[in-house]
Amino acid sequence: MTTPVLRRVVRRETHSPRSVAFAVVVLVAIILALYVAVELVLALAAQPALLVRPVAALEWLAGLPGNAPVAAGVAGGLVVAAIGLWLVVLAVAPGRLSKHEVDAGGRVAVIDNGVLAAALAQRVSDEIGVARDRVTVGVAHRSVDVTVRPGAGIPVDKTQVTSLADAEIAALKLARPVRTRVRIARPDDEEKAA
């Protein structure tokens, strides 16, 4: 029983609302609009402008290609275009948050990737007898990376770690399947020192 309502909740909890970018853009636009209004009122009252009269500003903008150095014009235009492109990407990209949905019967559950990683690392460390701080686990949207640095002379069976990690991930019942990658790191200097 995952109702449309719960599907909607999960969708909202696992994707960024883009509120920060929205707030910044709207705040900048509000400041701009208020500034333009102030300049227009000052121009109406025949008072000196705060910075520049609106018509003079537009004239400066129109004359830019001829007046400003070419490099400055190109650079300025490209910076503005880059900001625009970035906003378009923010608007279109899904903005997935680093969380995984897990099966919870009729209810829904969402778990931070960091929590999943910590749990996996703890379990791997307990099972193969390697210190917890020598096991690094990264959980991403589609993959899980397990890195074990057992230290010099301590044998670790890679297939054992892989099957252990796979079993543990299967037990978590993630809604989206992930690929597991296991690495046994044996830095040269550690080996030599031993």
Place this chain on the structure above:
Amino acid sequence: MNDTNRALNRTVLMIVGVILLIGGGAAATAAALPAVGDVWTSSGKAAVDALRAAGDATAIPGTALSWAVIGAAVIAIVIAVVLFASLTTLVSRRSRTVLRSSGSQTPLGRVTITEGFAADAVKNSLAREGDVVAASVTAHTVRDEPVLHVSITARQGADPRRVVDHVDRLMDGLAAVTGADTAAYISIHGGLRSRFASDAARVS
């Protein structure tokens, strides 16, 4: 979970982004290519002249005022106000959500269960759970349906599957007690709080 209008957020970002992209691209091209620069300058001059003409045409006789400038100022202020109003959509409105109300047909009268009851029940049950550092329960109304949100900060290294199953059973119990199987959403977080919490008791 809040009422933020995400479609609005993304639409505004899209519109502003496209405007900046086109404007910036045009300015860069105009600066780089003299031919395009001439078009930019001549059309810009034409636009400025048109604005001047509009200002002169609507000048109020006997004063330095002109209706076009007054109108432009009013439009700028209205835009600022509308934008400010759109910012308030970011602030979520929360009201006390009623999980179940029996109406008044029972012999006892009306029975109403609010989120506070569910929150206390779940929090007390989770207080003894070693894997849970902190828990909070809130109720929201999503599309006119109450949804309980159980938010849990798990202890570092805790098995989230166990926590989820435990909460799931708690919610089953709550449903049995209240007679309303409210839709529930469980979220498990890590973060600083779980990192700095003491290790779970080794003997239990």
